[in-house]
Amino acid sequence: MSHLATLYRELRPWLRLLGRRRGRLALGALLMAITAFAGIGLLALSGWFITATALTGMLLAAGIAASLDVYVPGGGIRFFAVTRTVARYLERLYNHDTVLRLLADLRGGMFRVLVRLDGQALAQRRASEWLNRLTADIDTLDSLYLRLLAPPLVALLAILGLTLLIGVFLPLAGLVAGGMLLLLWALLTLGQARLGMLASQRRVIELDRLRSRSIEHVQGLAELSAYGSLATHRDAVAQYEQRLYADQRRLGRLAALGNALVGLGIGITLLAVLWLASLAYASGTLNGPLMVMMPLAVLALAETLALLPNAFTQLGATRAAARRLNALGAAQGAIREAERPATLAPSTPTLAFDAVSLHYPGALTPALDRVSLSLAAGQRMALLGASGAGKSSLAQLATRLVDPQAGQVTLDANTLPTLSVRTVRNCVGLLSQQSELFDDSLAANLRLGAPAAGDGQLWKVLAMVELDAWAQQAQGLATRVGEGGRQLSGGQARRLCLARLLLAEPRIVMLDEPFAGLDAALAERIATRLNDWLAGRSLLLLCHQREGQPLAALGVGDWTQLAEGRVVAAGSA
């Protein structure tokens, strides 16, 4: 029971999400039930009808006057036949619509969780495989209703209906059938779920591991083949494959067992009902047609129960998906909003880092180790260091994408957590190292910086980064940038991101390698334009070294050197 309680707890947030569409779910299940009952009705009534006609026919043949109304049962049979088909079609259509609505809810809900995470939690999750798993997990949960909730419920209803149908005429047979079918139901749901739980929980992880190993094998082909270790690593890939397939085999056999059990259980129930009904017929308490109707009704239940074994054998996969998504929602990394946020003066504030330390989970060494640094209003400083020295971490701290484990970051007299996140990010703008663009138009990408900006403003910032001529040649502001900005060259993407930041008009500007991929002359021209725009703002320019950067054009005088998360030198040119 405690297992069930844990399972329920893990699935509860998702059940609650489903609960918002209660009406649709109920109607979908009702359509499923109508389909099931029409199937039972069709076979049961047909059996009743044939027996009744046969017995009447025998009487007539023996010269005994007998009559049978053939039109009502005949009409009933046609009604059930048509109802079953129509209900099934509507049910499939309606329930798919519901599932797709649930998918939209799930994606939206998950996204709401993700946008609350801090940069640290997100950084670990950049890899595309993680994203694939996230989507796969969400897709797994969207089948919660259609595979795991509605079918067992409808099966229970059908068992109940059948018990009543038989019980009205022969209470003992009804009870026996109900009892046996309930036991079968429990075996097919709880039993299958329990036996398949561990293996189906592992399955997704094992698939992930196999994927990682395979990617390693392809990415490392150069080193593996040079060092002669291809075979060793291929064995490692094969081992993961073996493990995955061992579980798949186990689950497959289990599901096959469940499927075989459906036929066996239905058959034995049918036999028991037939036996009791025959005894009742012999004793004269039951007529012939009803005696035939009962086992046939049991037979028709197979279709409803057949949906259960596969779905419940894989219950662990749904559970694991729910657990992973729950963990994500409960991740420590969420940035906390101040309850009564302080306000910030409209002038450019002083940005100061006071002995900040930052250690990413899983990293061997800290990213920042007691770094103190201050950027006065209007100051323009270059922050130098190799990749991994801690520059990007400082930028993340200043924009509250992460919070430090020790020390504090302040804007004038306010530590960042006392300000609203929105205030901080409106004040401090960051051009991050990766040029992140969205698969949308040029205008939509730019307007991320300033949603209300008019076309004129967009063209103005495009001109500042010299993308205006290019945009005019393409489809203007409607030009699509492709997935992740793939339609653009690296340099164009860089400049577009810079233009977007210009549009946002931050007071403190942090530029992480803004001129990467641009030729020196172009960088110089852009820097000159930035120089004017920077009047009244502060600038922190993040770059590897001073050489090759248009520092003079940008008016950058001071510099600070970082290495291995510490400030190692500082000065002014």
Added chain:
Amino acid sequence: MQQGDAPLTPRQWLQRLAKPQRRLTSLAVAAGLVVGLATIGQMVLLAWWISGVLVDGASVAELAWVAGALIGVLLLRAVAQWLQEVAGQEASLRIRQAARHELLAHIEALGPMRLSGRHSAALGSQLVEQVEALDGYFARFLPQLRLAVAIPALIAVLVMWLDWLAAIFLLLAAPMIPLFMALVGIGAERLNRRQFAAVSRLSGHFLDRVRGIATLQLFNRAEQATEDVHAAADEYRRLSMRTLRLAFLSSAVLEFFAAVAIAVLAIYIGFGLLGYIDYDPSPQLTLFSGLLILLLAPEFFQPLRTLSQHYHDRAAALGAADALVALLNTPLPKADAGRQVAGRDAGVSLNHVSVSFPGRGRVLGPLDLAVEPGECVVLVGPSGAGKSTLLQLIAGFVDSDTGRVAVPAGEVAWMDQRPLLIHGSLADNLRLVAPEASNTAIQGALEGAGLGELIAALPAGIDTSLGERGAGLSGGQAQRLALARVFLSPASLVLLDEPTASVDDETEAVVISALQALSEEGRTLILATHHPALMAMADRKVRLVNGTHVDEVGP
């Protein structure tokens, strides 16, 4: 693999994969037939019992043998059904294993350079996802394809014997079965194709937004983006419902015929039993034959309904095979006649070599170069001059179109800007190149690469785990780990492609002194670099411009 032949088609490949496991597939089909026969037996016994009680007035005790036989048939049916599924699954598992093996072998034979046009992570996922997508086709669809013909035929023959007019009702549906199949098939395929495009567009939208979350946060646009995600998913729903409405119709037709056939048969049999029909076979109908026909009618359609349920497995497998066959059709290099392997301690000699890539023309050569054992040669020149290609040629990743390449036997130590880091401990990462290496040797190699201090500070030492792709290591640390691999490897030839690009000064200094140590060990070093400090340690500098050798500068 397909060198010179016509390119492999997806269907051919699927057939070729199925061939070695034909016995298992046949076993699945045979078991499926037993299921069908047992089902027929079950229905016969049921009808027999009912007819016995109602028509012949037999007592339950007299019919006990029927109950016994029924239990026997039920057990047989359960076992056969289990066997059918398990055999199908086993065939599918083995086929997928073989497919993955074939693909891996092909990728390895292609080598790192010929794959550079493809995204390696995407390729790795292909090896997993698309091979797994073959599952349903081999496990379920292929056996069911044969059962969908055999079992209805068996039932039709039996019904024919019972009452040929009833069989006509069933068989009237039979010519329509190929029509259903086509209908269902076309529906499923179209659904699959459109759906696939829409799904990938939607996933693309979602992934695009998730990937850019930091940017959305920076611009305070998280709320708006959340609504966008919901709206995109809802738009997808509207689009796909339009397709689904039609696609479900085709299977509804099959359902309809199955349901109507039962209804029509029930009414025909009923009227026949009442004696309302005088036409030839009808007066001979009995409760037994009538009931049996009724019971068999749903079973006549069941295999077809099952097949239509598995139809999307076929579409999925064909889609996956399409992509995988494209990979298998990438031509393999011809056996390289110009490559010679000398003794373990030999140097490198290139004689009139040249390399060209499709679409880019000749990128290297014609070129001659001889490197003595133990020599340290630095390749310099502007980017794009062919330095990397030259290293790849020596390593054997690309072939020379002309001339001769002679290299020492055994493995080559290789290090480039993005070292391979596997998911595992630091020690696992090193043992990749020397599986037998002792902990002491690993410790020594790490110290040689300037990681001694870091390892000493780690509680788990060399057993510290790294995340995937070396998560947890900084760029400089990763590069030093790659360097430790070079130390650990016994290779006499060491090839380094820009080993100090984008690392800090400290790492650069470590790399330089490490390379000096390697050179003193007597290893042959060939490296491409822009860094003056690295150039300074060379015995000889070779300058490349436009793929050809321009001049040499002595030490």
